[in-house]
Amino acid sequence: MKxxxxxDPHLTAAGSLFDIDVCERLRQAVASINHHHGDAEMVMVTGDIAHWGEPGAYDHAAEIFAEFTMPWYPLAGNHDKKPAYFEGLPMAPRDDGDRTCFHLETSGGLFLVLDTAIDGQPEGELDDVQLAWLDQKLSESDRSAFLFMHHHPMISGISALDQIKLENSDALAAVIDRHPGQISHLFFGHMHRTFHGSWRGLPFSTVKSTAHQVTAEIHSDLPLVSSREMPAYAVVLIDDDAICIHDISYLEEDKAFTYDRDSGKPSQSM
Ligand SMILES: [Fe+2]
Known part of the structure; x- marks a missing residue:
């Protein structure tokens, strides 16, 4: 399954942010995904659809995401604002309240999507309703499960980001621990950089934003340092015995080349 x-597209009503044309960058990502990965089963968008949360930003999102040739599923991040999020993206899944919390039965397993965003605060939190919902969904299924949310639950080493991580990660860990081995991978956003590893034995990954990035100020007390590094999206392949994740720097596709094995001479741009 792919x-x-x-x-983290961080769209704005004006279309740009920090001198980056964030709408165009998302359009280019959608075009690249449709062209190279039209066989993907879906696109999971792990939050911060808008930067300021204005209605016009969600109008852009609805128009650009509509270009996908496969289903797409957003969730809310700390920059998103409700109800503008739901008004601009009426097709976005939600629970019977205002949480972007839902599940999908996919050919690769059970996708469980949590809403860690609390309006008005940058750090994340999972309420008791969602923790109970997660526990129940895991109890009801014997399929391999994949978790999606916006905030990272672990200490990453980048203190400016760790100050705005998921606050009650112990509560999430307690639910996960009640279902040993059932969750295969945790996906999140929020980091705006390449970052992967394992948390309490659970493999995790995120991917660069389609807008601006965050530099790796590891174990420093610097405030958040942003960067205009190239954006990316990730292609995820789920098989019976492997989960493979390929980060795609979609604005650098023109840099590809082949080379002659014997001479080492570059022979052709792709
Ligand atoms: Fe973000």
Whole structure:
């Protein structure tokens, strides 16, 4: 099974942010995904659809995401604002309240999507309703499960990001621990950089934003340092015995080349 992980487009009503044309960058990602990965089962968008949360930003999102040739599923991040999020993206899944919390039965397993965003605060939190919902969904299924949310639950080493991580990660860990081995992977956004590893034995990954990035100020007390590094999305392949994740720097496709094995001479641009 193949799906796409895309995150943090940070759209604005004006179309740009920090001198980056964030709408165009998302359009280019959608075009690249449609062209190269039209066989993907879906696109998962792990939050921060808008930067300021204005209605006009969600109008852009609805128009650009509509270009996908496969289903797409967003969730809310700390920059998103409700109800503008739901008004601009009426097709976005939600629970019977205002949480972007839902599940999908996919050919690769059970996708469980959590809403860690609390309006008005940058750090994340999972309420008791969602924790109980997660526990129940895991109890009801014997399929391999994949978790999606916006905030990272672990200490990453980048202190400016760790100050705005998921606050009650112990509560999430307690639910996960009640279902040993059932969750295969955790996907999140929020980091705006390449970052992967394992948390309490659970493999995790995120991917660069389609807008601006965050530099790796590891174990420093610097405030958040942003960067105009190239954006990316991830192609995720789920098989019976492997989960493979390929980050795609979609604005650098013109840099590809082949080379002659014997001479080492570059022979052709792709
Ligand atoms: Fe973000």
């Amino acid at each position: 799906f796409i992980h895309l995150t």
